[in-house]
Amino acid sequence: MASLFQQIKSGMLWDFHGGIHPPARKTQTSQKPLGRLSLPERLYIPLRQHIGVAGKLLVQPGDYVLKGQPLTAANNAMAVPVHAPTSGHVLAIDDHPSAHPSALPEPMIVMVPDGLEQWRERQPLDPEHISRQQILARIQDAGIAGMGGAGFPTHIKSSASQGVDYLIINAAECEPYITADDALMQTEAETIMQGIDILCDLLSPKAVLIGIEDDKPRAIAAMQAACGNRKDFYVRVVPAKYPSGGEKQLIQRLTSKEVPAGRRPLDIGIVMQNVGTAFAIAQAVLHDIPLISRIVTVVGETLSRPQNVLALVGTPVGFLLDSCGFVAEAKQRVIMGGPMMGFTLPSLQIPIVKTSNCIIAPTDAELPTTGPELDCIRCGACAEACPATLLPQQLLWFSKAKDHDKLKEHHLSDCIECGACAYVCPSEIPLVHYYRVAKAEIREQHRDELKAEQAKARFEARNERLEREKQQRMAKNQALAAQRQSMLAEQQKQQIADAASRVETTAETLSKEQIIAERERKKAEARAYQAAKAQNQVENPAETKVEPAPATEVNTDTATDPRQSAVAAAIARAKAKKAGISENAEADEVPASSATLDSDKAADPRSAAVAAAIARAKAKKAGISADAEAAKAAEVSASPIALDTEKATDPRAAAVAAAIARAKAKKAGISAEAEATKSEDAVAGAENTTPVDTEKAADPRAAAVAAAIARAKAKKAAEATSTITTADLTAETAVNTTIAADVPVAASPVADAADPRAAAVAAAIARAKAKKAAETQQEPSADAEINQITPETETKAVAAEPAVIEASTNVVAPTDAKKAAIAAAIARAKAKKAIESDQEKSE
Amino acid sequence: MSFRVAASPHHHARVQTSTLMLKVALATLPGIAAQLYFFGYAVLIQLALAVVTAWSAEALVLSLREKTIVNRLKDHSALVTAVLLAVAIPAYAPWWIIVLGTAFAIIIVKQLYGGLGNNLFNPAMAAYVLLLISFPQQMTAWTPPTALQAQEQSTFDPVCLVFTDFSCAGYSITQLKTDVDGRTMATPLDTLKTDLTNNKTVSESRQQPMFAEIGGFGWNWVNLGFLLGGLWLWQQGVIQWRIPVAVLVSLGICSSIGAMVDADQYASPLFHWFSGGTMLAAFFIATDPVSASTTAKGRLIYGALIGLLVYLIRTFGGFPDGYAFAVMLANVAVPLIDAYTKPRTYGHKAKGSE
Ligand code: SF4
Numbered sequence A: 001m002a003s004l005f006q007q008i009k010s011g012m013l014w015d016f017h018g019g020i021h022p023p024a025r026k027t028q029t030s031q032k033p034l035g036r037l038s039l040p041e042r043l044y045i046p047l048r049q050h051i052g053v054a055g056k057l058l059v060q061p062g063d064y065v066l067k068g069q070p071l072t073a074a075n076n077a078m079a080v081p082v083h084a085p086t087s088g089h090v091l092a093i094d095d096h097p098s099a100h101p102s103a104l105p106e107p108m109i110v111m112v113p114d115g116l117e118q119w120r121e122r123q124p125l126d127p128e129h130i131s132r133q134q135i136l137a138r139i140q141d142a143g144i145a146g147m148g149g150a151g152f153p154t155h156i157k158s159s160a161s162q163g164v165d166y167l168i169i170n171a172a173e174c175e176p177y178i179t180a181d182d183a184l185m186q187t188e189a190e191t192i193m194q195g196i197d198i199l200c201d202l203l204s205p206k207a208v209l210i211g212i213e214d215d216k217p218r219a220i221a222a223m224q225a226a227c228g229n230r231k232d233f234y235v236r237v238v239p240a241k242y243p244s245g246g247e248k249q250l251i252q253r254l255t256s257k258e259v260p261a262g263r264r265p266l267d268i269g270i271v272m273q274n275v276g277t278a279f280a281i282a283q284a285v286l287h288d289i290p291l292i293s294r295i296v297t298v299v300g301e302t303l304s305r306p307q308n309v310l311a312l313v314g315t316p317v318g319f320l321l322d323s324c325g326f327v328a329e330a331k332q333r334v335i336m337g338g339p340m341m342g343f344t345l346p347s348l349q350i351p352i353v354k355t356s357n358c359i360i361a362p363t364d365a366e367l368p369t370t371g372p373e374l375d376c377i378r379c380g381a382c383a384e385a386c387p388a389t390l391l392p393q394q395l396l397w398f399s400k401a402k403d404h405d406k407l408k409e410h411h412l413s414d415c416i417e418c419g420a421c422a423y424v425c426p427s428e429i430p431l432v433h434y435y436r437v438a439k440a441e442i443r444e445q446h447r448d449e450l451k452a453e454q455a456k457a458r459f460e461a462r463n464e465r466l467e468r469e470k471q472q473r474m475a476k477n478q479a480l481a482a483q484r485q486s487m488l489a490e491q492q493k494q495q496i497a498d499a500a501s502r503v504e505t506t507a508e509t510l511s512k513e514q515i516i517a518e519r520e521r522k523k524a525e526a527r528a529y530q531a532a533k534a535q536n537q538v539e540n541p542a543e544t545k546v547e548p549a550p551a552t553e554v555n556t557d558t559a560t561d562p563r564q565s566a567v568a569a570a571i572a573r574a575k576a577k578k579a580g581i582s583e584n585a586e587a588d589e590v591p592a593s594s595a596t597l598d599s600d601k602a603a604d605p606r607s608a609a610v611a612a613a614i615a616r617a618k619a620k621k622a623g624i625s626a627d628a629e630a631a632k633a634a635e636v637s638a639s640p641i642a643l644d645t646e647k648a649t650d651p652r653a654a655a656v657a658a659a660i661a662r663a664k665a666k667k668a669g670i671s672a673e674a675e676a677t678k679s680e681d682a683v684a685g686a687e688n689t690t691p692v693d694t695e696k697a698a699d700p701r702a703a704a705v706a707a708a709i710a711r712a713k714a715k716k717a718a719e720a721t722s723t724i725t726t727a728d729l730t731a732e733t734a735v736n737t738t739i740a741a742d743v744p745v746a747a748s749p750v751a752d753a754a755d756p757r758a759a760a761v762a763a764a765i766a767r768a769k770a771k772k773a774a775e776t777q778q779e780p781s782a783d784a785e786i787n788q789i790t791p792e793t794e795t796k797a798v799a800a801e802p803a804v805i806e807a808s809t810n811v812v813a814p815t816d817a818k819k820a821a822i823a824a825a826i827a828r829a830k831a832k833k834a835i836e837s838d839q840e841k842s843e
Numbered sequence B: 001m002s003f004r005v006a007a008s009p010h011h012h013a014r015v016q017t018s019t020l021m022l023k024v025a026l027a028t029l030p031g032i033a034a035q036l037y038f039f040g041y042a043v044l045i046q047l048a049l050a051v052v053t054a055w056s057a058e059a060l061v062l063s064l065r066e067k068t069i070v071n072r073l074k075d076h077s078a079l080v081t082a083v084l085l086a087v088a089i090p091a092y093a094p095w096w097i098i099v100l101g102t103a104f105a106i107i108i109v110k111q112l113y114g115g116l117g118n119n120l121f122n123p124a125m126a127a128y129v130l131l132l133i134s135f136p137q138q139m140t141a142w143t144p145p146t147a148l149q150a151q152e153q154s155t156f157d158p159v160c161l162v163f164t165d166f167s168c169a170g171y172s173i174t175q176l177k178t179d180v181d182g183r184t185m186a187t188p189l190d191t192l193k194t195d196l197t198n199n200k201t202v203s204e205s206r207q208q209p210m211f212a213e214i215g216g217f218g219w220n221w222v223n224l225g226f227l228l229g230g231l232w233l234w235q236q237g238v239i240q241w242r243i244p245v246a247v248l249v250s251l252g253i254c255s256s257i258g259a260m261v262d263a264d265q266y267a268s269p270l271f272h273w274f275s276g277g278t279m280l281a282a283f284f285i286a287t288d289p290v291s292a293s294t295t296a297k298g299r300l301i302y303g304a305l306i307g308l309l310v311y312l313i314r315t316f317g318g319f320p321d322g323y324a325f326a327v328m329l330a331n332v333a334v335p336l337i338d339a340y341t342k343p344r345t346y347g348h349k350a351k352g353s354e
């Protein structure tokens, strides 16, 4: 160590790896006197101009402030205040583009100088008679942050009281163009020395090394003279080489030491301060002048008077340029900082801040834009230039490949972004840009990893909570289900009561026995072959009607799925339509089989809807150049069905389907060409398949649907003008089926809470039909009816649902389920009667 | 007004890849001039064929890869590959040799690996090796310098030979290779090798007129020409000293050892330096940045490896000259060399002391 100290004392210099020698271009400004400017109209003072946090705001818009008055207060060790650069009014405090490569808007105090330059009261200190703490507090209060570039708060850097071997004053100023420190040293060498003295008091170093590049002879002379006979102050003249002004590089040059990766210079006993900072310290301590102005090199070939100027912090760059005779060229670049590490400004309103040492407004010929980026030829020129002894070409490769592990292995984090590599790269690759992007990505990844860890913890906590909640919910659901069941039972009772009340209003009151008797009679009348089977199917539930208990079994045994009923309805619709208009009886079989298939699949409400759609499509296709309107109506109603079936809890869908079926049947029936005989066959077919479907569905509701269909057919048949007798027959059959089907519907309420509503619906429908049928039959001509009936049917289809709702909301005294069945039967009977009477009329 | 935003640095050395490549191509001129003088102007025909083929192949592949053609042609890397291959192959090789070789170099060795900067092998050398293995007869058909040929060359002989395999007077290459005494001649290296296998000593072999100068008649000057061009490249900062010096020193050491062991069996360092393609390899081929090592130390190792391999192949191998094989073998070793010669980053401890 001693020998190294001897070497350093003897004036030995070392070299660092790489480095470049770009043209310095400093003579444009270094020999000129310091320019002084008039006051700009506005000053934009960013609240934060250093690394760390902004101070607490002390002023408000409209306030009058004196020169040097603090605008923010340091309420934190990492904060340094900003001061009013001159006296004037605070105009506003809002966001403006910042002096940062991103130019992101930052909060700034906008000031209007009044030109009076009125100072606040000043309290110069005498370093001889005050404590360290007072000096440090003054440095902080004066808002001093490293003026070399990064802007690290100086009071923190200067607070190390021991272990400092060397205080290095960085006056290398290695970047081309910049002569701000040069100018400062030429004019203020004495003050700088006073500042260094104060720093020595704080840090007590073994030696002070002042590093200056050899291209500043005047500054070197001034500093050497100012050193006087101070002990262990050494002015070290280093050969110009970029980037010898880099902290690590200058340390290496002057002491041969390397700052270990990830450590600070203090760890190897070195503190480095910029000359500008030393000057600012002297000003603050000895004269109580806070950091409110700095020397800025304003240079570039677009300026007629390039020079160093003393600029107030907050002066817009545009004002500086204009003061130096700026004539912008097309696609002008304005660079804040040096040509190697500076950044371009998107706007000239961006202010000078404490770290701004240079503004360059070059012509394109002066600093040509780089050409198109070519492929890396692995020439290694970059590696030879890199002061950090990195392998930039490898870093480039890994940056492009986003190989973060390899980047780490190749020490990307040690890149100081000096730009030497990009300067020499023959392929003009913007290497530094790639590194910045990669570094940002790595930072991002780091953050993401942290986040992921937190998220994982959160996720686990959440899983636990969800599990807990699930348990709670299950318990709650069970309670709710019980509640719902009791509510539904209540509703059933209401519906039944409703139906019963309607029964009372009907003129004819038929006993249950009578209905059964009539049904039996009708069954017998039904054509033997097909009807027999059908009857069997429907009769079974009919018998259970008397004793509701078996029906319950049926429902609970098989899937009590209203969805299937919708499917069945769809199939039935399809068939009805087809049958109604089909000229070929054989054609029936095709849709029938496919429909069955569909119903098999119908585990899903959606497939039911699909089936319905298919059925509709088939029906349509079957060749009945049917009313486009009617078809449309069917389509329209299809969506509610699908919706309802999807919900799969609502028997109303069945009702709707039934209504639709009716509509279609009617439409079919209207087609004049339909021969009654064929209709009959078709109806028979329909009847035949309906029970099959019912069987599958094993649901009384399906029966209701089938009933509706049958009813529709009956009507249609009635409308058919050709053979009245056949129509009669069909109608009878239909009624038959209806009754058979309806009975289980009525019987089921105990079994399934939803069912009674269907019964009510059926009843309502039946009534409606009866009425309509009566109306219809009054019209002798089928042709004339077409227009009249179609819209009516549509209306009814739509009306069906409200009716159901109404039925379920009506509150009447609860009665037996059987009464509902009775009501339905009555309604149907009436319907039949109406038809019969109509027949008579026609006859 | 809008201000242009750019990434730092805003300054550039203005040394461009295309300039570098162009300088490499230019630096071959002295060597080419020597070839021209001693072997006739056939080398110019080869050059023209190579350059045209290289450009066409490059443009073709670039358009297939949907890259900007003009920009990348302007980097002149294809030009360099073409020139190096053209001066490396025998001047009187038939035309399809150079066309095939150049196309292979550009399309397979360079572009299929991802284009400039991504090729593992030096394109010219890979093509040279391919040709040498596939067409050994044509690829070793170096005629003796025109001055030593038995037949007077007519003005159009180079054209006839390159395009028809026969001189205008109807002589084949083999006939042209026959000297006044009726002996078949080849390159000095070739001849020496044959003589040594025929139990002649080095000094006996070197009695022949083709060994009139250090590296052989004519070849001496060709090598000097390439040396001159190489020195200019170094002076221009296009190449660094490490690789050429390492190649020559390594070759020199190897041949010195050989010569010290048995001067009758092993030729002197000077002969090795100035014969065959030594200087071309050392200054133009080994220094190809893409396929060479990129670290300072690595380059020394890389160059030394080439020198050693050249000597071994020349002395003990089956081929008269071995620089193409040597360079390719060294190319393969580059990733390894690079990995082991990674410099110590500032602020980090050296690998060993960690
Ligand atoms: S920018 Fe980074 S990689 Fe490039 S020379 Fe500077 S330190 Fe090296």
Ligand code: SF4
Pocket: A375, A376, A377, A378, A379, A380, A381, A382, A383, A392, A393, A396, A421, A424, A425, A426, A427, A428, A429, A431
């Ligand atoms: S200087 Fe440019 S071309 Fe050369 S190795 Fe580095 S990145 Fe590649």
